[in-house]
Amino acid sequence: MLKTNKILLLGSGELGKEVVIEAQRLGVETIAVDRYADAPAMHVAHRSYVIDMLDGDKLREIIEQEKPDLIVPEIEALATSELVKLEEEGYRVIPTARAAKLTMDREGIRRLASEKLGLPTAGYRFADTYEEFVQAVREMGFPCVIKPLMSSSGKGQSVCRSEDEIASCWNIAMEGGRVQNGRVIIEEFITFQSEITLLTVRSVSGTNYCAPIGHIQESGDYIESWQPHNMSEEQIEEAKGIAKAITDELGGFGLFGVELFLTENKVYFSEVSPRPHDTGLVTLVTQNLSEFALHVRAILGYPIPEIEWITPGASRPLKAPKELEHYTVTGAERALAVPNTQLRIFGKPVTKVGRRVAVALSTASHVEEARSRAKKAWEMLAVEEV
Numbered sequence: 482m483l484k485t486n487k488i489l490l491l492g493s494g495e496l497g498k499e500v501v502i503e504a505q506r507l508g509v510e511t512i513a514v515d516r517y518a519d520a521p522a523m524h525v526a527h528r529s530y531v532i533d534m535l536d537g538d539k540l541r542e543i544i545e546q547e548k549p550d551l552i553v554p555e556i557e558a559l560a561t562s563e564l565v566k567l568e569e570e571g572y573r574v575i576p577t578a579r580a581a582k583l584t585m586d587r588e589g590i591r592r593l594a595s596e597k598l599g600l601p602t603a604g605y606r607f608a609d610t611y612e613e614f615v616q617a618v619r620e621m622g623f624p625c626v627i628k629p630l631m632s633s634s635g636k637g638q639s640v641c642r643s644e645d646e647i648a649s650c651w652n653i654a655m656e657g658g659r660v661q662n663g664r665v666i667i668e669e670f671i672t673f674q675s676e677i678t679l680l681t682v683r684s685v686s687g688t689n690y691c692a693p694i695g696h697i698q699e700s701g702d703y704i705e706s707w708q709p710h711n712m713s714e715e716q717i718e719e720a721k722g723i724a725k726a727i728t729d730e731l732g733g734f735g736l737f738g739v740e741l742f743l744t745e746n747k748v749y750f751s752e753v754s755p756r757p758h759d760t761g762l763v764t765l766v767t768q769n770l771s772e773f774a775l776h777v778r779a780i781l782g783y784p785i786p787e788i789e790w791i792t793p794g795a796s797r798p799l800k801a802p803k804e805l806e807h808y809t810v811t812g813a814e815r816a817l818a819v820p821n822t823q824l825r826i827f828g829k830p831v832t833k834v835g836r837r838v839a840v841a842l843s844t845a846s847h848v849e850e851a852r853s854r855a856k857k858a859w860e861m862l863a864v865e866e867v
Contacts, residue, residue: 486781489549490514491534492556493522495827495837496757499765499773500555501525507777512547514540515556519830522555537563544572551780554581555756558631561585575780576683576733580755583731586630587666590727590753598726600750603742604669614651617667626668627651628701629658636835638701640670671749673742677710678760680772681724681737682788684779688725691768691775692790693717696760702835705855706760707795707848708767712743719748727753736776759837760796766823766842767794792844795851797859799839801832807867808832810839816858821845824858838864 486509490497493515501511501522513526516534523529528547532539537560544552544567552564553575561582568578583589588607594600603626606617618625618641627650629637637657641650654665676698680691695710696703712720724739727750731737738758740751761772769789770778778785799810810826817824819841826839839862843854 486510486550487512487547488551488553488780489544489547490522490526491540491552491554491559493520493526493529494555494829495521495825495840496759496762496773497522497555498525498827499771500553500757500776503771503773503777504781507781507783509777509781512543512549514543517830519828521827521829524828534559536560540564541567551575553756553780557585557754559585576731576735576737576755580731580733584753584755586664587628587752588630588664591666593730594727594750594753598730600723600726601747602750603671606667608665608667611651614665614667615647618647618650621667621669624670626670627654628666628668629654630664630666631658636701641667671742671744673744673749675710675743676751677712677720677741677743678706678758679720679724679739679741680758680761680764680775681721681728681739682775682779682785683728683732683734683737684785685734685782686785688728689775689785689788690721690724691761691764691772691788693720694760694763703760703798705795705797705852706763707793707852708763709790709793709848711848716743716748723748723750731755734779734782736772736779738772759798762798762825762840763794763796763842765825766844767792793846793848793851794842794844795848795855796843797841797855798837799841799859799862799864801834801836801838801864803832803834805832805864805866808838808864809867811863811865812861815861816841819843819854819858819861821851822854822858824862832864 489512493513498521511526513522513529565578608614624642678694692709696706738754742749764771822843841858845851
């Protein structure tokens, strides 16, 4: 009888769904866990559980019951201190419990990158209270970027451009953070030419990199990505050096999404996610192995002899305009009439304002044509109440 590994996925959104599909292709038993029922990965996993993901006791209860070979975090908002204890007891956390804990909030990873590794980053301050926040913003100067230390999909982020915006930026951070009344980071505003994700894979084959993915964000959440992004050889080598430094420090096997800013003369480290990245959805149509296939291969200990970029491609996520309990995604037949286009409709049970519910993926002989096709397909789609 085939001996299968068992992975327990912590976080079951659209990225986790693709991870589960890739794991099952390799005969792996999958368990999906999230804070809400009928999350996308739960549709395809062997079993699923709904818990408060920040409740360490509940997390431990499921892990001790299932006894997975691998615990695979797919979101940041987790009881990471409990994961550290579980790892000490012999459970294997991907890539490591320390990596999950450090990247749960922006302070740990920013201090690691800047203060320990000496990587180039934007200047930053932290604040716990509104009074500290006001002082930090004034010290940083205008404009500056405001982010809650823990959030997802860019929630709670804003740019503070004047004294008049200080209070509203604080409120945005408080409302968008995953932890109520949480700590805030105030960042120097860097005038960058572009921002990229360099997907970096640590495996038994060493460290490999995907072709750079360009992306555009609004309020911290991506609205478009494409691969490859045009960079000079010097920029690529500089980006790889930064990515290797941060991923070597975090350790373990798996795929990391390393976010970088490109200026005229420098590459800056921004953030890192020790898991597949939303902008990397484009790799579903551009590479021989998607970011999800790469992640699964790496965490199972399988070799990755090469990552082959096959064709230019682009992605455009569809976001819900309002909160709906019953909805449908319309326009698929028109979107799929766009040449070389695919769709992923995630099947989330309900919508919230700005929540991603689908993505259009297009390829072409040139990046700009792929971006144009993805945009055209995206324009055909709509979220409607039923």
